[in-house]
Amino acid sequence: MITITKPTYKCEHCKKLYQSAKWCEKHEIACSKNPANYRKCLNCIHCELVEIPIYEDMYDGEHERMVKAFSCNKKEIYLIPPSSVHKGNAYEMDEENVPMPLECAEYKDQSEDMEAFFNKFN
Numbered sequence: 660m661i662t663i664t665k666p667t668y669k670c671e672h673c674k675k676l677y678q679s680a681k682w683c684e685k686h687e688i689a690c691s692k693n694p695a696n697y698r699k700c701l702n703c704i705h706c707e708l709v710e711i712p713i714y715e716d717m718y719d720g721e722h723e724r725m726v727k728a729f730s731c732n733k734k735e736i737y738l739i740p741p742s743s744v745h746k747g748n749a750y751e752m753d754e755e756n757v758p759m760p761l762e763c764a765e766y767k768d769q770s771e772d773m774e775a776f777f778n779k780f781n
Contacts, residue, residue: 689745696741698759704767705733713750726750733765 668683669676672692677683687693700706709730712723728750729738736755743749744758 689742691742696745698741698761699763699766700729700731700738700759701740702769703731703763703765704769705731705765706738707732711737711752713752728752728756729759731765 665678667676668680670683670687670690672690707730708727710725711728713726714721714723731738736757738759739749739756740759
């Protein structure tokens with residue numbers, strides 16, 4: 660029997676294990692639990708996950724495919740989450756498609772809106 664001991668690498672944020680330091684570092688940059696990837700947009704009442712059509716060129720012509728995207732209803736733009744920015748897999752669209760900002764003047768927390776809703780009945 661042969662026993663091999665190898666170093667193991669663990670993500671600082673989600674504790675996922677890797678055998679390669681390179682892949683662990685790459686994961687940590689885009690990890691959803693990384694505080695650097697947190698955006699207020701995800702808790703904003705103006706941000707909504709919508710399903711939209713995108714068009715892709717294929718070998719036999721253009722094809723339509725439905726995908727999910729974040730939409731800011733206040734600014735009327737589509738938002739690219741940090742994980743997609745880091746991975747480089749954002750959709751090409753005709754509409755404005757920008758990375759989620761760290762801070763936004765239009766931000767309104769969902770919990771504040773719910774409190775106002777319930778206060779109407781008290």
